[in-house]
Amino acid sequence: MLTGKPNGAEIRQTIHRVITEIVERSGRPAPVFGDDDLLADTGLASLDLAALIARLERVWRVDPFLEAVAITEIRTVGDLCRTYRDFIDAA
Amino acid sequence: MARPVVVISGGSRGLGAGIAHKCLDAGYIVATFSRSASPFIDAAQQRDPHGERFHWTAIDGREDSALNRFVRDVNDRYGAIDALVNNAAIGRFGAFPLMRISEIDESISVNLRGNIVLARSCTPAMVARGSGSIVNISSVNAVRGNAGVAVYSATKAALDGFTRALARELGPRKIRVNSVAPGYFESDMVGGLSERQRRAIVRNTPLGRLGTIDEIAEVVLFLLSPGAAFITGQTIVLDGGLTC
Numbered sequence: 001m002l003t004g005k006p007n008g009a010e011i012r013q014t015i016h017r018v019i020t021e022i023v024e025r026s027g028r029p030a031p032v033f034g035d036d037d038l039l040a041d042t043g044l045a046s047l048d049l050a051a052l053i054a055r056l057e058r059v060w061r062v063d064p065f066l067e068a069v070a071i072t073e074i075r076t077v078g079d080l081c082r083t084y085r086d087f088i089d090a091a
Numbered sequence: 092m093a094r095p096v097v098v099i100s101g102g103s104r105g106l107g108a109g110i111a112h113k114c115l116d117a118g119y120i121v122a123t124f125s126r127s128a129s130p131f132i133d134a135a136q137q138r139d140p141h142g143e144r145f146h147w148t149a150i151d152g153r154e155d156s157a158l159n160r161f162v163r164d165v166n167d168r169y170g171a172i173d174a175l176v177n178n179a180a181i182g183r184f185g186a187f188p189l190m191r192i193s194e195i196d197e198s199i200s201v202n203l204r205g206n207i208v209l210a211r212s213c214t215p216a217m218v219a220r221g222s223g224s225i226v227n228i229s230s231v232n233a234v235r236g237n238a239g240v241a242v243y244s245a246t247k248a249a250l251d252g253f254t255r256a257l258a259r260e261l262g263p264r265k266i267r268v269n270s271v272a273p274g275y276f277e278s279d280m281v282g283g284l285s286e287r288q289r290r291a292i293v294r295n296t297p298l299g300r301l302g303t304i305d306e307i308a309e310v311v312l313f314l315l316s317p318g319a320a321f322i323t324g325q326t327i328v329l330d331g332g333l334t335c
Contacts, residue, residue: 047218047264054215058166063215066159 005088006060012081018055019077022048035078042077062087094144096120096169097315098162100152100209101179103129105278106228109304110176111135113312115145122165122172124150125179142168152179152205162212171220174315175213177206177227177250180243184283187241195242202246207253214261223266224315227254231274231330247272251326258324267323269314274330276302297332 006014012035023031023043031042044052049071057063064087065071074080095118102111102123108131111121115135124147125132132147139145146168150157165172180202183194210225217223232240233247251270258268275281275292281301284292293300307329313319314327328334 047261050215051219054219057163057215061163063159066211067155 005091008081008085011085011088014059015052015056015077015081015084018052018059019044022051022055033077035076035081037077038075039077039080056084060084060088062091093170094118094120095173095315096122096165096171097174097176098165098172098209098213099123099176099178100206101125102147103127103132106273106276106304106307107176107178108132109308110178110311111145113305113308114315117312117316119174119315120144120146120169122146122161122169124148124152124161126151152209153200155208158205158209159212162209166216172213172216173222174224175210175226176311176315177209177225179205180228180246182240182243184239184243186239190242198242198246202243203249203253206250210253210257214257214266217266218261218264221265223261223264224319225254225257225266225268226311226314227251227268227270228311229254229270229272229326231272231328231334233272234326234328235334254326255324262323267314267319269319269322269324270326271307271311271314272326272328272330273307274302274328274333276304276307276329278304292333295333296330297335300331302329302331 019042020030026048028043033042039049053063053065064083068087069083074083097114097119099107099111099121101107103125107123108129111123114121121144127149135145136147146165148161150161152158162172181198183198206227227250229251230247232244233251236244254268254270261268310327310329314322
């Protein structure tokens, strides 16, 4: 059970920040992206996505992709933000 | 430098306890679980009452949510998981045409599914950190056919396939995945063999004896170590030459 749940804007901000950090850490230039952009277009490779999920689990202690959601349903950055927001709201 | 953290499934008895013991001696922090405690667990907890280097929880490896909670707890407690040893297994032996469906389900659930789910929980953080080592405990029965162990063999062979595929997938993130396939070694699992069966195994083994838990654990420790930094996707058979 989460206490002090983050709001949608905080979730979005955190996800955008962690995506940027992961892409930069892999030696690529900082991506410029919005919620409508495909995750693949941010520069994240599939295993980067796993790293992103792990980083977000450390922040919010949830992993929606363990059971509730199929990662294949997530196409855009906005999809990812909404998934976390809905999952955290329901927790 | 921080001590490496290893998660070992089924670390209370037999080979699992042997691996846990060996890892503790080598300086690892050991986090393990099993359905029930054992003299080994009791002694380790007495030596380390605050869980600084040894952590055990009672978990049935067939419960996904319990496994996920365990992994999260270990990450919170020690800050990382550097290595995973998928050891948990049960042996349900006997004539296959007479085996109960529930025994088949139990074997697949514990020997295969539980270990895959545990790896699924541990690997995201390894990917995020860009390092890790996984050792799956297979069996000589995964590489040679033997009567009376069909389902057990199927689960262990599947674990070897899992090892190779995962090694390919996670290698680019510096995560190594190997399996160890022990032959017959002194343990509860061979306790059910008749004296005649034991003699036949020893007779067919070029090195002329059963293995020991310590010998198997030593190889697991090596595969986890930096000395095995260029080994991944392999199944190391430890059987005194039985299958050569």
